[in-house]
Amino acid sequence: MTDAPRRLSPDEVGAVAALARTVWQATYPALISQAQIDAMLADRYAPARIHSQLDDPCHAWWVVGLPPAGFAHVFTDSNAARLDKLYVHPGRQRRGLGAALLRACAGWARAQNLPVLRLQVNRGNTRAIRAYEKYGLRIVESRVFDIGDGYVMDDHVMEMRL
Numbered sequence: 001m002t003d004a005p006r007r008l009s010p011d012e013v014g015a016v017a018a019l020a021r022t023v024w025q026a027t028y029p030a031l032i033s034q035a036q037i038d039a040m041l042a043d044r045y046a047p048a049r050i051h052s053q054l055d056d057p058c059h060a061w062w063v064v065g066l067p068p069a070g071f072a073h074v075f076t077d078s079n080a081a082r083l084d085k086l087y088v089h090p091g092r093q094r095r096g097l098g099a100a101l102l103r104a105c106a107g108w109a110r111a112q113n114l115p116v117l118r119l120q121v122n123r124g125n126t127r128a129i130r131a132y133e134k135y136g137l138r139i140v141e142s143r144v145f146d147i148g149d150g151y152v153m154d155d156h157v158m159e160m161r162l
Contacts, residue, residue: 005104008061017045072101081109083119120155
């Protein structure tokens with residue numbers, strides 16, 4: 001596979017942040033406000049934050065494609081791996097890139113001896129929910145998470161045993 005996942009390099013951080021904006025603008029305007037999209041992108045994709053995670057052995061960032069067409073971020077969270085981000089460019093979806101990124105994250109989690117891979121997905125993001133279910137994740141909880149500044153995430157928590 002020419003688009004096999006590889007670890008994110010520091011020089012690709014800007015490209016990942018730009019890709020995140022492209023994917024979020026294609027996905028989230030029908031689900032959350034533009035102000036919340038902008039705030040979450042600014043927080044979650046701040047270069048200093050990503051660079052610090054690249055240096056932290058409890059975090060792993062993966063990317064596919066040149067330039068990046070998709071990326072994922074997973075980290076240790078108590079006794080589970082938390083899949084925090086998994087996004088693929090809208091024009092490259094449904095070609096196995098997301099599945100490859102998910103496998104890379106699950107493999108990393110197994111190497112950390114973590115028994116569960118867990119994620120949150122917006123309840124209205126039905127395409128993502130169906131994709132995650134296809135790969136073996138199941139909804140275990142649904143709730144609203146207060147993320148500050150008057151914003152919330154209305155999410156399903158999904159997980160799979162590793």
